[in-house]
Amino acid sequence: MERRHFLRLGAVASGVFAVGGGGRLTEGLARAQTLAVPTVDRLVMTTVVDNIYDIFANGGKLDSITVERAPYRGKVNALLAEHGLAYHLESLHKGERREILLDFSLTDLNLFNNYRALGLDPTRADALIISHGHRDHYGALPDLARTGQGKFKPGLALYAGGEDTFCHRVAVTPTGQTADQGQLDRAGLEAAGLRVMLATQPAVVAGHAFTSGQIPRLTDFEKPPAAARLVAGPMDSVCSPAHFTASKVEVKPGELVTDTFQGEHATAYHVKDRGLVVITSCGHAGVINSVRQAQKAAGIDKVHAIVGGFHLAPAPDEIVAKTVASFQEINPDYIIPMHCTGLNTIIAVHRVMPQKLVMPSTGTRVIFGT
Ligand SMILES: [Fe+2]
Numbered sequence: 001m002e003r004r005h006f007l008r009l010g011a012v013a014s015g016v017f018a019v020g021g022g023g024r025l026t027e028g029l030a031r032a033q034t035l036a037v038p039t040v041d042r043l044v045m046t047t048v049v050d051n052i053y054d055i056f057a058n059g060g061k062l063d064s065i066t067v068e069r070a071p072y073r074g075k076v077n078a079l080l081a082e083h084g085l086a087y088h089l090e091s092l093h094k095g096e097r098r099e100i101l102l103d104f105s106l107t108d109l110n111l112f113n114n115y116r117a118l119g120l121d122p123t124r125a126d127a128l129i130i131s132h133g134h135r136d137h138y139g140a141l142p143d144l145a146r147t148g149q150g151k152f153k154p155g156l157a158l159y160a161g162g163e164d165t166f167c168h169r170v171a172v173t174p175t176g177q178t179a180d181q182g183q184l185d186r187a188g189l190e191a192a193g194l195r196v197m198l199a200t201q202p203a204v205v206a207g208h209a210f211t212s213g214q215i216p217r218l219t220d221f222e223k224p225p226a227a228a229r230l231v232a233g234p235m236d237s238v239c240s241p242a243h244f245t246a247s248k249v250e251v252k253p254g255e256l257v258t259d260t261f262q263g264e265h266a267t268a269y270h271v272k273d274r275g276l277v278v279i280t281s282c283g284h285a286g287v288i289n290s291v292r293q294a295q296k297a298a299g300i301d302k303v304h305a306i307v308g309g310f311h312l313a314p315a316p317d318e319i320v321a322k323t324v325a326s327f328q329e330i331n332p333d334y335i336i337p338m339h340c341t342g343l344n345t346i347i348a349v350h351r352v353m354p355q356k357l358v359m360p361s362t363g364t365r366v367i368f369g370t
Pocket residue numbers: 085134136137281282309339340
């Protein structure tokens with residue numbers, strides 16, 4: 001039986017956004033509003049960009065979802081895959097429709113091509129969500145904000161899970177080489193008219209979805225990727241590790257520090273008569289931690305689907321096994337691994353719960369609910 005509680009929107013801090021004449025307006029903290037987790041009748045989740053595009057992936061009606069695959073169309077409206085992730089989320093409740101864009105892939109070339117090829121108009125969005133500050137998730141967002149300026153709904157909100165979403169990140173390979181993950185330019189987004197909302201606590205988005213807020217690390221086996229680093233900013237800046245973590249260690253600006261992904265958050269829906277659909281995006285906080293936080297935030301135990309990048313491709317077998325055992329414990333109806341999940345985990349899920357596994361492919365539409 002589901003436990004319905006209320007969300008306490010304790011610290012959804014809205015940011016600074018540009019107003020006419022180049023002025024700036026700072027909104028105060030929206031404190032302690034009590035919000036019920038919304039329920040939707042139907043959620044249509046379209047994977048706009050993913051790492052693979054498999055024209056032979058199986059689709060059709062399963063027990064309680066429908067999986068529609070994008071047909072092969074030759075060179076006309078061809079879909080493009082890349083190392084990146086982007087979703088279009090369309091929900092319906094009592095005739096009311098909402099559209100949310102979650103993450104924005106790596107390149108504007110692929111994202112804009114696929115919006116067009118899939119017949120999706122990003123300017124219809126009721127809200128935007130960025131899961132975390134890696135370029136394979138925010139890459140095309142600055143271009144989308146610029147090209148959508150004047151076309152997006154006025155005051156369109158972009159939900160981020162923390163200030164560190166806008167800090168500079170790099171990955172350090174085992175051989176010591178660094179790969180620049182870039183830095184999402186918050187001021188540039190605000191100048192283009194987006195209203196940045198820092199949802200450090202669970203928050204309702206566009207009246208239909210909710211974000212997890214920052215994700216407590218409950219499991220003892222889910223750790224941030226060893227390669228992930230954050231470039232320290234000045235001590236008094238939002239990108240100083242001391243500013244947003246408990247760390248009191250002083251580091252000089254420009255030094256690399258371990259990235260704990262404090263501001264990463266998951267996106268979730270409560271689908272009527274089905275349960276939660278939890279989308280982890282890249283899952284650096286741990287897919288199990290992310291699901292547990294979504295359950296806690298909603299006060300709902302039943303998980304209908306676990307979706308997203310689970311970031312287990314580089315993980316040893318032991319961690320994959322513990323994750324799959326936790327999946328069995330959570331017992332979702334479906335698991336839809338994509339992006340950075342890794343074939344190791346897909347195979348492990350298939351081995352123990354093949355009927356729950358939905359293979360990923362760019363352009364796939366999964367219909368949850370009625
Ligand atoms: Fe990613």
